[in-house]
Amino acid sequence: MNRRTKTLALCALLTALALGLSYVERLIPLGLLIPLPGIKLGLANVVTLFALCFLGLGPAFAVLIARCFLGSLFAGSLSGLVFSLTGGLLAMVVMAAARKGGRLSVYGVSVCGAAAHNLGQICAAMAVMKTPAVISYLPALLVTAVFAGALTGAAAAGVFRAAQSSGFAQAWGRETNGKQGGAT
Amino acid sequence: MCALILLLALGLTLGLHAGAKTDGAQVVVSAGGTQVLQKPLEGTEGRFPIDGEYPLTVCISGGRVWVEDSHCPGGDCQAQRPISRPGQSIVCLPGRITVAIRGGGAADLIVG
Numbered sequence: 001m002n003r004r005t006k007t008l009a010l011c012a013l014l015t016a017l018a019l020g021l022s023y024v025e026r027l028i029p030l031g032l033l034i035p036l037p038g039i040k041l042g043l044a045n046v047v048t049l050f051a052l053c054f055l056g057l058g059p060a061f062a063v064l065i066a067r068c069f070l071g072s073l074f075a076g077s078l079s080g081l082v083f084s085l086t087g088g089l090l091a092m093v094v095m096a097a098a099r100k101g102g103r104l105s106v107y108g109v110s111v112c113g114a115a116a117h118n119l120g121q122i123c124a125a126m127a128v129m130k131t132p133a134v135i136s137y138l139p140a141l142l143v144t145a146v147f148a149g150a151l152t153g154a155a156a157a158g159v160f161r162a163a164q165s166s167g168f169a170q171a172w173g174r175e176t177n178g179k180q181g182g183a184t
Numbered sequence: 185m186c187a188l189i190l191l192l193a194l195g196l197t198l199g200l201h202a203g204a205k206t207d208g209a210q211v212v213v214s215a216g217g218t219q220v221l222q223k224p225l226e227g228t229e230g231r232f233p234i235d236g237e238y239p240l241t242v243c244i245s246g247g248r249v250w251v252e253d254s255h256c257p258g259g260d261c262q263a264q265r266p267i268s269r270p271g272q273s274i275v276c277l278p279g280r281i282t283v284a285i286r287g288g289g290a291a292d293l294i295v296g
Binding site: 142 | 185186189190192193194196197200214216217258260261263264265271272273275276277280282284
């Protein structure tokens with residue numbers, strides 16, 4: 001199996017995993033504790049972060065787009081697509097930039113991604129609702145992003161450790177000529 | 185990084201609410217970007233049904249505003265605590281309905 005096929009298979013697997021995580025987090029009644037529209041843990045962000053670190057920006061982008069479109073399709077409504085796409089894309093761009101900076105740990109990168117996701121969703125809400133009033137939710141969403149981002153960062157750190165200890169990271173790095181696999 | 189984000193949240197909160205006065209504040213309800221209701225916050229008592237894809241009822245009483253009987257799938261708008269200060273809002277994303285308080289203060293410049 002060549003590298004391109006393996007990357008494609010891994011992307012498909014990650015998309016399925018992200019969709020599964022998105023579904024699971026809907027079962028967590030976070031909205032009952034913090035009644036804010038659109039609030040969630042962002043577990044699928046762990047997958048985006050993994051794809052970004054191990055596969056690179058292109059495949060991570062493909063996984064994100066597939067997850068957003070399929071997630072909206074399976075949920076039976078395309079109205080949420082603009083929110084997940086805007087938030088997801090901004091989060092990925094910010095996480096890629098934060099990771100490239102090299103000063104932040106996986107926790108820091110994850111918190112930046114969570115905050116960017118919420119910012120993107122507020123921007124999408126302002127465009128959809130045609131009013132700037134929704135910005136009043138941003139402070140509360142940014143505070144929750146710090147905690148949700150740290151939580152998903154911890155999950156991502158665990159996944160990265162497992163990838164290192166299982167030899168996946170090294171094997172993947174060798175197969176891709178050392179281009180990727182530098183997730184720390 | 186966390187401290188920076190928390191500081192940003194604090195700054196935004198202060199920016200949105202600092203100097204906002206409830207005197208002359210108005211409750212403004214918009215559906216799909218179109219204003220469908222405007223009532224003074226103080227002195228208004230009542231329940232106001234708002235039509236749309238997901239109808240809901242806006243309640244104003246004692247200088248506070250909240251949402252009841254929402255038909256939206258999530259019900260987040262109904263779960264939110266009552267609002268009472270200019271700059272605050274309740275949003276129903278599925279119904280594209282916004283309930284905002286506009287008042288005489290700095291918040292007027294931000295909440296349109």
